[in-house]
Amino acid sequence: MIKKMGYRWHLRQLMAARGMFQTTDLVPLLAERGVHLSREQVFRLVTQPPQRLSMDTLAALCDILECGVEQLIEVTVVDQQVRKVASGESAAGPAPAVRRTTIRRPDGS
Template structure:
């Protein structure tokens, strides 16, 4: 059995609790802590869970929001039980298509 894990990214909720409703509110606060991100990067950071996050950014966010990493990131089980069967792991072999390359006449 395989457990499918996911995360709940709580940055937007924690920002709202600190009366920060614009994603751009974070830009100068991050810069004060040595984190230089564009407005677009901060927007993505706030609106969607990051796949990768540097420890420096995580530490800066925790400092800005007065929280811990556990407040920002909640690990959750998406599918409690995902059972792989032989049929799922090895489907039919892809069809093989033979191709021939022909030279143009006269070469």
């Protein structure tokens, strides 16, 4: 079975719960912990889930927000499980049949 995993990013909510409402509030706090990000990078980090995140940044965020990784990142299942079978077909059914197509010119030839 194959599971498609996703996650929810709770940085903005955790910041708000600690009275931090501007993304620029994080810049000096991260720098104090050796993580140097531009204002634009911090804005993206707060406003959208990151695709990649360094362990240093993750550790610094957890320290700043006094939280654990599990509070910052909530792992979710995006799709239902799909069962793979040996023939390459999924348990949902066979793959659609391949059909040949004939291309005809507008002049009928």
